[in-house]
Amino acid sequence: MNGRPEGSALVTGGSRGIGAAIAKALAREGWPVGVSYRSDSDAAEAVVEEITSAGGRAKALQGDIADPETAEMLFKTLEDEFGPVLVLVNNAGVRADGLSPQIDDEDWAKVIDTNLSAAFRLTRRALRPMIRARYGRVVNIASIVGQRANPGQANYAASKAGLVAMTKTVAAEVARRGVTVNAVAPGLIETDMTEGIAENLLEHVPARRPGTPEDVAECVRFLASDGAGYVTGVCLTVDGGLTA
Amino acid sequence: MAATATREEIEGRVFKALEEFGAEPDQIGPDAEFEAMDVDSLDLVELAQIVEDEYGVQLKGEDMEGVKTVRQAVDLVMSKLG
Numbered sequence: 001m002n003g004r005p006e007g008s009a010l011v012t013g014g015s016r017g018i019g020a021a022i023a024k025a026l027a028r029e030g031w032p033v034g035v036s037y038r039s040d041s042d043a044a045e046a047v048v049e050e051i052t053s054a055g056g057r058a059k060a061l062q063g064d065i066a067d068p069e070t071a072e073m074l075f076k077t078l079e080d081e082f083g084p085v086l087v088l089v090n091n092a093g094v095r096a097d098g099l100s101p102q103i104d105d106e107d108w109a110k111v112i113d114t115n116l117s118a119a120f121r122l123t124r125r126a127l128r129p130m131i132r133a134r135y136g137r138v139v140n141i142a143s144i145v146g147q148r149a150n151p152g153q154a155n156y157a158a159s160k161a162g163l164v165a166m167t168k169t170v171a172a173e174v175a176r177r178g179v180t181v182n183a184v185a186p187g188l189i190e191t192d193m194t195e196g197i198a199e200n201l202l203e204h205v206p207a208r209r210p211g212t213p214e215d216v217a218e219c220v221r222f223l224a225s226d227g228a229g230y231v232t233g234v235c236l237t238v239d240g241g242l243t244a
Numbered sequence: 245m246a247a248t249a250t251r252e253e254i255e256g257r258v259f260k261a262l263e264e265f266g267a268e269p270d271q272i273g274p275d276a277e278f279e280a281m282d283v284d285s286l287d288l289v290e291l292a293q294i295v296e297d298e299y300g301v302q303l304k305g306e307d308m309e310g311v312k313t314v315r316q317a318v319d320l321v322m323s324k325l326g
Contacts, residue, residue, distance in 0.1 A: 128293050131286070131289075131290055131293070132290070132293070173286065174286065176286065177286065
């Protein structure tokens with residue numbers, strides 16, 4: 001298929017929604033996939049089952065990525081079972097919405113820790129073997145709320161804007177080693193996580209439909225592909241024209 | 245492994261890494277300066293990683309500050325091993 005080395009892919013928050021669609025898309029590309037999840041083991045096992053019954057390889061990995069020790073465990077497990085992690089998709093994210101006067105320190109920290117700090121830790125750990133392999137793909141799942149106001153999500157928006165800034169800087173640092181770092185910014189996507197916030201936004205979406213997890217996964221599949229080797233440091237918006 | 249690595253072994257490993265980074269073989273030597281060999285900051289990060297993986301020595305960014313030659317790098321690794 002291409003000149004990419006042997007290795008594996010890690011998708012955080014891979015048990016449901018966008019993450020599950022990404023895990024399946026990467027498995028179809030031939031990557032053995034680590035499906036990392038925090039709490040829903042049944043959903044994670046269902047993703048693994050779907051991948052393996054289609055002839056792919058996958059493993060469910062439980063761990064809270066906000067815990068600094070989880071990164072090493074995830075990478076070590078995948079390296080031992082499937083080889084070096086050459087595709088990392090930082091997809092896991094949490095929300096703790098509220099208007100700013102009501103976001104307490106805990107809700108601020110929780111969102112920044114999981115969505116931004118954990119993504120950095122995982123990226124840092126991933127880069128070492130990627131640099132050695134002269135090949136790597138990091139894709140960070142951002143959000144259009146990092147670019148466009150969405151009242152009630154100051155913490156979430158800050159974490160996602162930070163993710164895009166991190167993406168660009170790290171991309172520039174490692175580009176000469178064949179490692180690309182990109183972001184995908186989904187708009188209104190139908191998942192459990194966006195349940196209830198969809199209706200009032202839909203009329204602003206030129207495509208007149210919410211996006212699907214597969215719409216996002218397809219962008220990630222491209223950015224993670226060998227053919228996207230010259231694309232780095234970008235944030236690909238997938239929002240049906242909402243921010244156009 | 246860390247306890248038995250000799251100066252020559254470490255130096256040889258650094259030379260090999262520099263070749264991987266694209267330095268001209270006839271330029272590589274104990275007193276060659278990284279900058280003259282076009283070895284950049286990312287190369288030094290990778291070198292630190294190789295040393296850590298193979299000799300169990302952790303080199304932080306601040307340790308590498310002021311390290312300009314192969315000899316200085318090997319001295320640094322030897323001092324951490326000792």
